[in-house]
Amino acid sequence: MTIPFISTNSSLPAVSATVIGAVLIVGLGVTMGSYWTVVALNLFMWIALTQSWSLFSGMTGYISLGHVVAYGIGAYLVAVTFKMIPLWLSIPLGGLAAGLFALIVAIPVLRVRGPYFVILTFGLAELVKYILLYTETTFGKSSRLLFGAPKTEVLLYWVAALAVIATLITYFVGRSRFGKGLAAVREDETAAETIGVPVTRLKVLAFAASAVIPGMIGGLMAMRSTYFDVLQVFNPTISFSIVTMAIIGGAGDARGPILGALFMLGLAELLWSTAPQLYFILLGLFLIGFVLFAPNGLIGLIKRRKQPKGSVS
Amino acid sequence: MESLLSGQLLFAALVLGGLYALIALGLNLVYGTMRLLNIAHGDLLMIGGYGAFWCFTLTGMSPLLGLPVIAAITAGLGIALYYLLFRGQLSSGKPIPQIEANSLLLFFGVSVVTQNVIALAFSATPRAYRYLDDVYHFGQVAMTGNRIAALAIALTCLVAIILVLNRTMFGMSIKALIQNRDAARIVGINVERVQLTSIALGFGVAGIAGGLVSMAEQISPFMGFPFTIASFVVIIMGGLGNVFGGIIAGFLLAFIEIYAVALTSANMRSILLYGIFVAVLILRPQGLLGKARQS
Numbered sequence: 089m090t091i092p093f094i095s096t097n098s099s100l101p102a103v104s105a106t107v108i109g110a111v112l113i114v115g116l117g118v119t120m121g122s123y124w125t126v127v128a129l130n131l132f133m134w135i136a137l138t139q140s141w142s143l144f145s146g147m148t149g150y151i152s153l154g155h156v157v158a159y160g161i162g163a164y165l166v167a168v169t170f171k172m173i174p175l176w177l178s179i180p181l182g183g184l185a186a187g188l189f190a191l192i193v194a195i196p197v198l199r200v201r202g203p204y205f206v207i208l209t210f211g212l213a214e215l216v217k218y219i220l221l222y223t224e225t226t227f228g229k230s231s232r233l234l235f236g237a238p239k240t241e242v243l244l245y246w247v248a249a250l251a252v253i254a255t256l257i258t259y260f261v262g263r264s265r266f267g268k269g270l271a272a273v274r275e276d277e278t279a280a281e282t283i284g285v286p287v288t289r290l291k292v293l294a295f296a297a298s299a300v301i302p303g304m305i306g307g308l309m310a311m312r313s314t315y316f317d318v319l320q321v322f323n324p325t326i327s328f329s330i331v332t333m334a335i336i337g338g339a340g341d342a343r344g345p346i347l348g349a350l351f352m353l354g355l356a357e358l359l360w361s362t363a364p365q366l367y368f369i370l371l372g373l374f375l376i377g378f379v380l381f382a383p384n385g386l387i388g389l390i391k392r393r394k395q396p397k398g399s400v401s
Numbered sequence: 402m403e404s405l406l407s408g409q410l411l412f413a414a415l416v417l418g419g420l421y422a423l424i425a426l427g428l429n430l431v432y433g434t435m436r437l438l439n440i441a442h443g444d445l446l447m448i449g450g451y452g453a454f455w456c457f458t459l460t461g462m463s464p465l466l467g468l469p470v471i472a473a474i475t476a477g478l479g480i481a482l483y484y485l486l487f488r489g490q491l492s493s494g495k496p497i498p499q500i501e502a503n504s505l506l507l508f509f510g511v512s513v514v515t516q517n518v519i520a521l522a523f524s525a526t527p528r529a530y531r532y533l534d535d536v537y538h539f540g541q542v543a544m545t546g547n548r549i550a551a552l553a554i555a556l557t558c559l560v561a562i563i564l565v566l567n568r569t570m571f572g573m574s575i576k577a578l579i580q581n582r583d584a585a586r587i588v589g590i591n592v593e594r595v596q597l598t599s600i601a602l603g604f605g606v607a608g609i610a611g612g613l614v615s616m617a618e619q620i621s622p623f624m625g626f627p628f629t630i631a632s633f634v635v636i637i638m639g640g641l642g643n644v645f646g647g648i649i650a651g652f653l654l655a656f657i658e659i660y661a662v663a664l665t666s667a668n669m670r671s672i673l674l675y676g677i678f679v680a681v682l683i684l685r686p687q688g689l690l691g692k693a694r695q696s
Contacts, residue, residue: 151506196683200683202498202501202502203498203501206505207440207633208682211630211678211682212679214630214671215672215675215679218671219672222668222669328513331509365517365518365520365521366517366521369513369514369517369518369521372509372510372512372513372517373510375507375509375510375513376507376510376511376514379503379506379507379510380486380490383503
């Protein structure tokens with residue numbers, strides 16, 4: 089049996105829809121003024137982060153609660169080298185550094201499974217945060233001022249491009265042989281290994297790859313505020329938000345993270361400025377509701393409605 | 402170097418160890434009997450802390466007398482969550498890894514909701530009250546009354562729970578459920594009732610620990626998280642579901658923490674805590690004291 093590597097013909101509509109949608113939102117955000125530019129920027133940031141998370145955690149079922157570590161490493165590298173290295177170089181380097189970090193820790197970390205893995209990723213991200221915080225305070229650099237960063241519009245173009253790339257990667261990987269291998273890890277790792285799926289190699293590759301785009305996003309978002317603070321870019325809330333969006337949207341399908349990000353951002357737009365606590369309360373309740381009643385997220389609900397009643401999925 | 406040998410650090414480590422052991426015990430009971438990973442555990446301490454705070458500032462009553470009420474509140478919360486969220490999960494016949502992963506996400510939702518409900522109700526500003534803060538001297542060692550009380554109550558609770566677990570039929574049925582779920586059911590243990598009691602006991606003990614913490618430290622809606630992490634470190638060190646291992650590990654972590662911070666600096670505390678956490682998980686996920694368990 090041969091599995092086609094990528095079936096390009098049938099993917100044309102999906103690819104063009106992603107690109108056209110992104111271009112439309114960018115155009116809309118820029119023309120409607122600075123407030124909406126920021127909204128669009130946040131939307132693309134969350135899409136890019138959640139898609140990258142989904143590339144590893146959605147496909148393999150290894151839930152990472154420490155994805156912020158990639159974001160933070162990218163942000164840190166760009167902030168430290170600010171005005172020393174041009175941004176077009178430092179931002180990809182930030183992504184590379186995040187990927188390298190993931191690659192180095194992958195082997196020991198990925199041996200740990202199930203709930204241990206979840207809390208380990210969280211602990212690891214916090215450990216990196218406190219080590220960098222300690223280093224920064226020891227050198228008397230508890231926060232760095234970043235003047236002369238690019239305009240929000242420019243950042244939006246970059247972040248939107250990365251969101252499109254992340255979406256397409258998740259989409260194509262899901263349809264590739266690589267993606268089928270990752271899905272096999274999720275379904276039954278031992279069985280997959282027995283029939284010859286190179287599980288370790290696949291897991292390590294996906295783990296490292298899923299850190300690169302968040303690293304670049306971190307670097308770009310560090311340019312958003314005029315100062316850099318370790319606690320801010322390694323904030324565990326970022327990891328939690330990613331997981332919440334992936335659960336609400338539905339992991340394992342490239343459309344899921346987009347729906348999740350739209351949903352969360354819509355809720356944030358309604359409540360964040362007026363009642364931030366209510367926003368978090370509702371977010372928590374939605375997370376509980378989706379885990380209990382719609383474990384495949386919004387995308388799962390949509391798929392179920394499309395299917396005629398009585399059919400077996 | 403001499404300060405390391407003083408009784409002052411020993412006392413601090415004992416107080417912290419008693420609290421860690423008590424907090425981790427609650428987490429262990431809930432994990433051991435139901436395989437639920439409660440990352441909202443620290444938030445129960447926060448609720449207990451607020452309970453003691455309001456008990457003291459509104460009624461002027463000793464927060465120690467309020468502890469039973471606090472325990473009842475957090476235990477009630479546990480029972481409510483059991484019926485609302487977890488009973489269906491546990492009887493759904495899902496594989497254990499999936500129940501564990503789901504419980505983590507569900508408790509994360511509970512944690513976010515709890516923190517923000519408390520922040521909405523009582524504002525996010527940290528609060529504190531002064532109770533039993535006179536200093537007593539025993540030889541060279543200075544102790545505040547509230548810390549002595551915290552240590553005494555923590556130890557009393559620990560001993561009481563150990564006695565219940567070892568000496569009563571019901572305690573032994575909890576232990577049986579921790580050891581082997583299916584076998585426990587076969588020998589006629591009422592699994593449902595044991596689960597309900599375990600979650601009530603685990604949550605209630607966490608509320609008491611929170612009341613004790615609030616006598617000596619500030620409370621805020623977001624204070625729970627470091628306690629959640631510390632208790633996870635403890636139960637992983639002691640072996641997940643291993644109640645006695647967890648108690649020993651609680652004191653062990655407290656001694657490491659207090660003495661290592663005394664040797665280096667307070668800034669190292671978090672690095673140390675998470676460093677131990679990551680190292681234990683990578684090197685010995687079955688715990689320092691536990692055997693590898695079959696699930």
